[in-house]
Amino acid sequence: SQTIHQWPATLVQPVGSPLSLECTVEGTSNPNLYWYRQAAGRGLQLLFYSVGIGQISSEVPQNLSASRPQDRQFILSSKKLLLSDSGFYLCAWSRQEGGYTFGSGTRLTVV
């Protein structure tokens, strides 16, 4: 069966510090991968998606970047965090025409 792992679960970082969130998928190959952010009391905002190694599409210009160094690994990064980067970050995977399965999420607080 397929599983998706996302870590860390909780993170508190100072403004201006770097960020690296990692997401890995097991039990499938060539998945579509996604990073979403959910601000408090708001909907899910698609940040990045990837249909293959090294292929990244950005939905919203911002202080973040994403990379896919391996087929089942998706990384969300920032060189310098802003207060507005606080939120609940969710990684998800899907087959081409399948539904999305979400990781457990990372709650990031920038202080």
Next chain:
Amino acid sequence: GQNIDQPTEMTATEGAIVQINCTYQTSGFNGLFWYQQHAGEAPTFLSYNVLDGLEEKGRFSSFLSRSKGYSYLLLKELQMKDSASYLCAVRDREGSNDYKLSFGAGTTVTVRA
């Protein structure tokens, strides 16, 4: 892009029925999903509609009308554990291998005893 609208909040009594409506506008419709999200947790899949009509799954049912850009999620025999946010999501096909899911802001359902 997509415009996905759903009510912000709904309150209902335990054992009752609640219907959450969702309207959307999209250019490459390829399916509509409903997810449940408890506070502080990741969304979990509830239902999927790609053709018009009603899909029933236990206490939960979902309806789709593509011509009207409209869906609803029906929750029957409400239980306290059904208190959660319910997210309407529309999938667009933008290429041969390019499927993106866009979410509404979610409807917070509160079930009262």
